[in-house]
Amino acid sequence: MSFSLSTVFRPLTRAVTYTRWLHQLIASVAGTLAGFVHGGTFRSTGMEVWLWIAVLPVPVLLAAALIPAVRRVEGLQAQLLLTPGPHGPEERAGTGISTSPSLSWRDRGRTAGWLLLRLAVGVPVSALTVQLPVLSFAFLQAAAGHRTHFRGLPAIDAPHGWYALLVPLPLVVLLAVAASAGSLMAAAARLLLGPSAVERLAALEARTERILEHNRLAQELHDSIGHALTVTVLQAGAARAAGSPEFTDRALAAVEETGRQALTDLERALRLLREDVPHPAARPVLADAERLLESARAAGSTVRAELSGPLAALPGPVSREGYRMVQEALTNVLRHAGPVPVSVRIAADADALELEVRNPMPASPAPVAVGRGLRGLRERAVLLGGKAVAGPDEDGEWRVHARLPLARLR
Structure with a gap:
């Protein structure tokens, strides 16, 4: 039983869990900025706001993927935030994530897929990061005998002390989702931002030369x-x-x-x-x-x-x-x-x-x-x-x- 508990709680003690979480939150920044430019986005109610944030930046991200340097920037960010341990030159080379600019249309396509995946995962995680702590607070208020009604959440019209048992549940769900999504993004980064065939051949030639x-x-x-x-x-x-x-x-x-x-x-x-x-x-x-x-x-x-x-x-x-x-x-x-x-x-x-x-x-x-x-x-x-x-x-x-x-x- 102790082994199972340590396995469950180990991600909470690792710094990479929280850097990966930060990486997911950053993905929603483009949508938030697009929402301010679009106008009226944040006057929507409930989950409509998050849907706008997920949809509005898509054309911009597809256009950005055509710029060769974007792949380098995304690779550096993925290495620093998604991979654990030291980040010296040798350690970065062993992450399986490339930091080279796009050299072909295939590289640009993989970069576009990566940017869209970041948005598709980052926006829901950002939404949960905002909403689930509010839900915990709503349960706490209900346990104290106060009626609650926060925007985007159902109202609690019948407060009762037993709501105290539900207070930690949204936070546990949030941590589990953030840790799982972080592992998913780390694996996806190696797939979509990993070295291309040209880069692998160049690395092999360099190793042969050495x-x-x-x-x-x-x-x-x-x-x-x-x-x-x-x-x-x-x-x-x-x-x-x-x-x-x-x-x-x-x-x-x-x-x-x-x-x-x-x-x-x-x-x-x-x-x-x-x-x-x-x-x-x-x-x-x-x-x-x-x-x-x-x-x-x-x-x-x-x-x-x-x-x-x-x-x-x-x-x-x-x-x-x-x-x-x-x-x-x-x-x-x-x-x-x-x-x-x-x-x-x-x-x-x-x-x-x-x-x-x-x-x-x-x-x-x-x-x-x-x-x-x-x-x-x-x-x-x-x-x-x-x-x-x-x-x-x-x-x-x-x-x-x-x-x-x-x-x-x-």
């Missing part, structure tokens, strides 16, 4: 931080094995430079994840490739590089992704083959950018496993309309080769 951006950042962090850690581990091991103060100084300098660049990349990635930073730090491009080569040399590899073509004039996406591809290839060399001689070729012409990294394979090579690095390298190439391959060649060397088309990007 996921792709996060995946790209994860790949970049893998490439940058993985390269830095690989170089650092090799430098530390070489410095300890060499036992030379001069070599140790050079190794520490290389570790410092590599770590500084990794921190820059990490800071840039974190800034991209923050919505309040519109212009993150610039990403490295192929014009900065010498930095990668020096890092590999500092790790003990002999690097023979061939750079040709207008690398500084490459399109931004190709230059940035090309840098990461060379970085990943050099990282794999250092991680799997150690400080071996490496041949790097970066060549750009009017049609394409070619990247090639070669190194001798270890005497006892481990089984080749396609990890995140090589898979990411191939994905970068495909996204730019190109192709990347990695594997042993006929000369017994490990070869990473990528070709990225340029003609369609210029």
Whole structure:
């Protein structure tokens, strides 16, 4: 029994019950104003006044529904008054009620239906909000022995004390009607003011873009931080094995430079994840490739590089992704083959950018496993309309080769 009572009285303790009630009362404001303009409306008797209030604003509401911004205003009002809890951006997005202007005639039609439904529900609730408390007062007067006759209500010509039992009944009915109508309007708002098919598609595309951006950042962090850690581990091991103060100084300098660049990349990635930073730090491009080569040399590899073509004039996406591809290839060399001689070729012409990294394979090579690095390298190439391959060649060397088309990007 206690559970049933708590279920019955719970709506009375929730603030949203009363904000929904207010939302319904606001709906009768347009009819009230139309009644003043019409003239003679409030000289009618009984329920005729409320019928005028329900009918007069219909043409105005239908015309207002044609204005795109009206849907936005109604959506904001519905979110604030019909939905419970906090109303921050994330909470509002989860209400199922859109705050976008009308984008199509279908949106305008749904807005018109919503406005008419608000009027059809709001006017009766407003009428009951006015009349039922008066009826309770009439019962109270009758219980005190006074004859009562209020406008719009039947007269009580035979007052008696038993009318005291009826005093709370109109108020209970009013609260029940207001709470039920509020729940109805909240459900109707999600149906009539919910996101349209165009809005849902746009939201899906935005979510997909965020996921792709996060995946790209994860790949970049893998490439940058993985390269830095690989170089650092090799430098530390070489410095300890060499036992030379001069070599140790050079190794520490290389570790410092590599770590500084990794921190820059990490800071840039974190800034991209923050919505309040519109212009993150610039990403490295192929014009900065010498930095990668020096890092590999500092790790003990002999690097023979061939750079040709207008690398500084490459399109931004190709230059940035090309840098990461060379970085990943050099990282794999250092991680799997150690400080071996490496041949790097970066060549750009009017049609394409070619990247090639070669190194001798270890005497006892481990089984080749396609990890995140090589898979990411191939994905970068495909996204730019190109192709990347990695594997042993006929000369017994490990070869990473990528070709990225340029003609369609210029």
